[in-house]
Amino acid sequence: MSEQNPFRIISLLPGATETIAALGLTDALVGRSHECDYPPQVQNLPVCTEARINSKKDSAEIDTDIQGLVQSALNIYEVKTDVIEQLQPTHILTQDQCDVCAVSMSDLENSLAEMTGSKPQVISLKAGMLTEVWVEMKKVAQTLGVDSQAALDNLQSRVRACTQKTDELSENDKPTVVTLEWTDPLMATGNWIPELVKMAGGNPAFGVTGDPAPHLEWNSLLEADPDAIIVMPCGFDLERTREESQTLTQRPGWSQMRSIQNGKVFITDGNAYFNRPGPRLVDSLEILAEILHPDQFDYGYQGTAWEHLTMPAQVQ
8 A cells, every 4th residue: 555545444335445446446356245246355354244135045035024124124134333433434435326236335434433432434335337337447547636537548549449349239130138137026227237138239128227227027028028138137257146046937928929930048257247346347247248248259258247047947
């Protein structure tokens, strides 16, 4: 940590942690949320939050537990105020985007009110689109007194390299795509994902850029009969997504959709990429382009960030 930036930063949001890293301030991090795991070295930092739900349960059970906490006016996450006070942070990064995804601004403010020591500056993020991720990266950089231009130039040049190719596609070459944020109950994606799908050369069948993820009726999915289905559950890695996606294959009408018949169903590591509004949304864009247009894009993500969904023999 340089003399010019004598900060002690706690990040309670994985995307914010990755933003701090992109700005070259990883060494200034002194604490993290229970979900912050990238870059890998942050995993050694003290953990400042804890979930009140068991993420090892299946999708339906997790949703039931979350709804129960919400209806009881209980927080989904616990802020470890004692740990934060011991770490004496100068800044804490949190979010005001989704109370289900991470510690909210109000939860953090209530916890900090109990502290008797230093009063850190709170930076709250609320990006719902890729362009807002850029704006927030600049905001974080300005608050911490560093230059964000080099990091932004690198990320935006990668976006341009991708969209220069997809912009040349005709509408007939752009597949209809359904992206799923949850499998039970079924939810399409919102916020930045419809935007990324368009940039990657696809047409999203559901979801509006900047809006929350909408619930989706099974019959609506069947009626949409998309060219491709991409599963990216919030908080699940590739292996967990593979497990949870098998329930979809048992639903009536699944095997009749053209995406299934054409082998165009994909699973992804949503936790590492698509669910985090930060620098790796550029990776997410590249993953989508690689999935939707494999003849034009090969970034090398297949096998680690995404793969084809293998269906049970009885529904193939």
